[in-house]
Amino acid sequence: MRTLLIASVLLSASACSRASATRPDSAVVQPAAQAPLPSGWSSPLHREHPLTGRIWDVKASRFVDADTLRRSLAEARWVVLGERHDQPDHHALQAWLVQSLAAGGRKPALAFEMLDVGQQPAVDASLARAPRDAEALAAAVNWAGSGWPDWSLYRPVFAAGLEAGLPVIAANLPRAQVRDLVMRGPEALAPELRQRLSLDTPLPEAVEQAMRQEQDEAHCGHLPQEMLGPMVQAQRARDAHLADRLLSADTRQGAVLITGNGHARTDRGVPAQLAARVPGQSVRSVGLLEAAPELGEPTDYAASFGVQSLPFDYVWFTPAVPMEDPCAALRNRTTK
Numbered sequence: 001m002r003t004l005l006i007a008s009v010l011l012s013a014s015a016c017s018r019a020s021a022t023r024p025d026s027a028v029v030q031p032a033a034q035a036p037l038p039s040g041w042s043s044p045l046h047r048e049h050p051l052t053g054r055i056w057d058v059k060a061s062r063f064v065d066a067d068t069l070r071r072s073l074a075e076a077r078w079v080v081l082g083e084r085h086d087q088p089d090h091h092a093l094q095a096w097l098v099q100s101l102a103a104g105g106r107k108p109a110l111a112f113e114m115l116d117v118g119q120q121p122a123v124d125a126s127l128a129r130a131p132r133d134a135e136a137l138a139a140a141v142n143w144a145g146s147g148w149p150d151w152s153l154y155r156p157v158f159a160a161g162l163e164a165g166l167p168v169i170a171a172n173l174p175r176a177q178v179r180d181l182v183m184r185g186p187e188a189l190a191p192e193l194r195q196r197l198s199l200d201t202p203l204p205e206a207v208e209q210a211m212r213q214e215q216d217e218a219h220c221g222h223l224p225q226e227m228l229g230p231m232v233q234a235q236r237a238r239d240a241h242l243a244d245r246l247l248s249a250d251t252r253q254g255a256v257l258i259t260g261n262g263h264a265r266t267d268r269g270v271p272a273q274l275a276a277r278v279p280g281q282s283v284r285s286v287g288l289l290e291a292a293p294e295l296g297e298p299t300d301y302a303a304s305f306g307v308q309s310l311p312f313d314y315v316w317f318t319p320a321v322p323m324e325d326p327c328a329a330l331r332n333r334t335t336k
Contacts, residue, residue, distance in 0.1 A: 035099045037066055042088040043319040049291035051317040056298040058310045069286070069314055070100045076284040078246055079108070079256045080271055082264030082312065083288050086149040089318040090288040094258055095156035097286070101256060102164030109249035110161040113242060113259035114148050115141060115170035123168050134159045137168070157258055171245035171257065173238055181237055182230045189237070197240035198276070199233070207268055210306050211235065220327035239263055243273035261287050265311040287312035290320035 041047055057064045073079050081097060083090040101108055115123065119141045126133070126140035134155055138144075143151045161168060173181075180188035186199040194200060203211070212228040215235070223231065242263060246255040263269045264285045271285045287310065295301055298317075302310045 034103045035096060038089075038092040038096055041319050042092070043290070043321045045320040045322065046291045046293060047319045049293065049317070049319070050296060051298065052291045052319050054317050056310070056315045056317070058298075058312055058315065064314070069316070070097070072314070073097065073284050073286070074101060074104050074106075076282040077250070077254045078271075078274055078281070078283045079254070080264045080269070080283065080285045081256065081258055081288070082261035082286060083258065084290065084321075085260060086153065087288070087290070087318070087321055088153055091153050091157050093288060093316060093318070095160040098157060098160040098166070098256060099164065101254075102160075102166060106253050107164070107166055108254040108256050109169050109246070109251070110166040111169035111171040111242070111245055111249060111255055111257045113172050113238075113257070113263060114146070114154065115168075116172040116174040117170050117241075117245070118174045120170040123170055127162075127168060131165065132162050134162055137162070141170075166256075167249065169245055169249045169255070171242050171249075171259075173241045178234050178238065181234045182227070185230065185233060186237075197237060197244060199237055199240065203232075203236065208232065211268070214306065235262075239269050240273050243270045243277060246270070246274065247277060261289070261312075265305065266313060267307065267311040269311070271313075284314070285312045287315045289315050289317055291317050292320070 041052075046052060055064050055066065055069050056062075057068075079097075079101065081094045083094060098110060122140045123137065126137045130136040137158060138151050138155070143154075148154070158168070177188065186194050189197070189199070202208075208229075211232040215228050215231040216223060219231075242257060242259060246257055249255050257263075257270060259270065264271070264287055266272060266283075266285050269285075271283045274281070274283050289301055292301075298310065298315060301315070302308055305311050
């Protein structure tokens with residue numbers, strides 16, 4: 001059972017201040033035309049929900065329009081765009097935001113949780129051969145065998161980056177390293193990397209307990225208790241490594257990360273890691289959340305993250321796609 005649970009989490013690959021310091025260089029290339037917002041929704045559920053399509057500024061406690069969001073993100077050195085991985089509308093909005101940032105004349109690095117650092121040579125070789133060919137890139141990294149949702153969902157985001165000529169950065173830890181982290185702890189990483197990611201520093205107790213509870217719930221209560229700590233350590237390592245890759249990829253043009261909403265959290269995800277590593281630099285996080293019938297106000301969604309205030313700078317609400325009960329298979333296995 002333990003092996004199955006660890007394999008499952010590895011295959012699933014998870015889950016600011018407005019004051020800015022140095023802004024990325026912004027006059028290097030001729031600005032491109034601003035793309036229109038995506039028209040229509042792909043997701044079938046809750047399209048008529050009062051929050052669907054609206055953008056909530058968490059710190060200001062008010063709704064803003066897409067152009068206001070675009071301008072705010074353009075002021076940031078680092079932008080973290082969350083998602084539900086199998087959500088087509090989330091990827092359509094991410095693609096629009098990537099194109100919007102590039103339209104201002106910048107060339108931020110475009111980093112992906114879905115690609116691990118071991119794939120960077122394949123990414124670079126593909127871009128050298130065919131710099132605008134998203135299909136060639138998908139083949140080069142064997143997306144079809146990656147375990148991530150279908151390429152058609154992610155293609156718009158990659159295509160937006162390639163069309164703008166953005167550097168593509170493989171940002172995640174390799175799954176083998178994550179597996180070693182779970183089984184052996186931080187010692188599985190080289191000392192220099194472990195120190196750079198601050199993995200030897202204990203988490204605050206409240207954060208540790210909240211993350212352990214999340215891991216327990218994510219594994220439907222079937223994860224052995226002694227595995228909760230190692231799984232928290234692996235999640236923490238991924239957050240730190242994603243932030244580390246953004247820092248190393250930034251050549252004064254900034255960087256954008258495509259990642260799950262869990263990694264996009266401002267309280268303990270990648271934005272928090274960036275804030276700790278480079279205090280005073282500007283980071284913006286956008287959570288892309290599905291509207292729920294029982295939750296009518298933006299603040300109602302904070303409880304699902306175990307906090308009182310939404311852990312993002314902005315939240316863009318979308319309709320929803322059906323989701324199977326992730327615990328059903330485990331329940332059926334234990335009742336047989």
